[in-house]
Amino acid sequence: MHTDRNAVTLEIRRKRAQSGSNDLIDSTPISMILRPDIEDRSNHAQTKAYAGPEAAWIHSITNEKHGFLFSPASDRRLRISCAPGTFTGEPEWSYMVAHPYDSNRGFEGSSDLFSPGYFATDIAGNQTLTLQAEIITESTGATTTPSPATAQRKSERNREEFSLDEAMRNAMRSFIVKRDDLETVIAGYPWFLDWGRDTLICLRGLIAAGLIDESTRIIRQFARFEQGGTLPNMLRGSDASNRDTSDAPLWLFVACGDLMRATNSRTLLDSDVGGRTIRDVLRSIVASYIKGTPNGVAMDHKSGLVFSPSHFTWMDTNFPAGSPRQGYPIEIQALWYSALETLAGADSDAKMSDLAGRVRSSIVTLYRKDGQNHLCDCLHGTPGQSAKDASPDDALRPNQLLAVTLSAVSELALRQAVVSSCEELLVPGAIRTLADRPVKYALPVMGSSLLNDPHNPYWGRYEGDEDTRRKPAYHNGTAWAWLAPSFSEALHIAYGATARETALSILSAGAQTASRGCLGYIPEIVDGDAPHILRGCGAQAWSVTELYRVLAVLSAR
Secondary structure (H helix, E strand, O other), X not given: OOOOOOEEEEEEEOOOOOOOOOOOOOOOOEEEEEOOOEOOOOOOOOOOHHHOHHHHHHHHEEEOOOEEEEEEEOXXXXXXXXXXXXXXXXXXXXXXXXXXXXXXXXXOOEEEEEEEEEEEEEEOOOOEEEEEEEEEOOOOOOOOOOOOOOHHHHHHOOOOOOOHHHHHHHHHHHHEEEEOOEEEEOOEEOOOOEEHHHHHHHHHHHHHOOOHHHHHHHHHHHHOOOEOOEOOOEEEOOEOOOOOOXXXXXXXXXXXXXXXXXXXXXXXXXXXXXOOEHHHHHHHHHHHHHHOOOOOOEEOOOOOOEEEOOXXXXXXXXXXXXXXXXXEEHHHHHHHHHHHHHHHHHHOOHHHHHHHHHHHHHHHHHOEOOOOOOEOOEEEOOOOOOHHHOEEOOOOOHHHHHXXXXXXXXXXXXXXXXXXXXXXXXXXXXXXXXXXXXXXOOOOOEOOOEOOOOOOOOOOOOOOOHHHHHHHHHOOOOEEOXXXXXXXXXXXXXXXXXXXXXXXXXXXXXXXXXXXXXXXXXXXXXXXXXXXXXXXXXXXXXXXXXXXXXXXXXXXX
């Protein structure tokens, strides 16, 4: 992959003949034929030859000495070239090529592929064939011969394996992209844009990897979007109007805290973000949460806990809402506690510290039910209803792990109980969003009708139609990779150094998911049910960065 332009290079090398072996001698060439298939579509569409491409694309090909130029429209052109070798134009179509993963997701399950011709070359021992594909715009010039891969890639091309943390460190750079004069993070490939919470969670791993300058620019990028205690849930071009999130502003505190600890400095707080400092932004968020934000997030003054509207947490699916969690979700309280502690330390504010203590006390009091060895996932309630009057559920979910890792619960026995209960949720390389057990507090998923069994809401396979099949499964049994490292982190916190090797062993299961699917990356989700098929985005940013971060924590780096 090239970092300076929209291109990919594939090198094929014929190894030298080994002396004393039956290998073909180096001087005897072999003939190689490479025939590329191409399309011109978005990742949610299919190519249908009969709908126009069959007649039009043959006229969109320009044969060149080392390859061809495909120009299906004025704003996009694709050049594929090969050296050494010659290109022979010989157009052909392959029809109804199966896309089983798309089919499982409820989309049309096939597409047609166009091949304009083939490359041919002879290759001797120790020779390399270089194939390059590049998107051509007015600014990229008219290069017609493949350029060599970067020196870094050349030095790595013969390696057969990477350590897990090295692979994650390499992978995380792929998600950092330019936005205006600063930077942001693409949440996942191939579908996602830059999301508020995802980006700010990713910062923890970027900071752990020593990417301090990049992390500072990303923090400044998102801090300048703060309005009335809200941050964008998602950025769509220049549109930052989607602010349906109660956790993104709180993750900003976590990122700032991590960066200040990593640099042993508070200078970040005085950084300018559109005429304000980051310290001003953090103060605005806390003040707005206490008063109530324009989008309905508000502190309950009786308990100190924070009310979150429906589908405002990371477990968000809209229409139907697969896990609404309106009320007081446990991880929002853990993040709120962490935010108050961060601001109290930054401002030496005793009132903020006292409020943080009240939040911690309310968590212990309100989220523990008799006969239940885990924290309630959510105190379900309506706007204006106090947390003390809300209805605690009995759903076993992994969000309670953040109460341990963010120090919102300090009692050792309770920390150990949280970790012990979440063992039930573990699958290799991920953690299920809901335990496969009945619940007394009903968790219905409503579309045009009831979509699930509210008292047996576990849904272990993420497949089928989005609104009626995948959304009910998304956070009700599907296993997520990004939160799985928090189990190992919490295990180490709860049991100390004696659990370190066990925590690392559990964490190393991430190597299984990194070695299949999108190689060297961690996916978004896997099925909660065996055989735990990889689903969702093939490369997910926070899955990569959180795995790296906790590996670094447990390795004492």
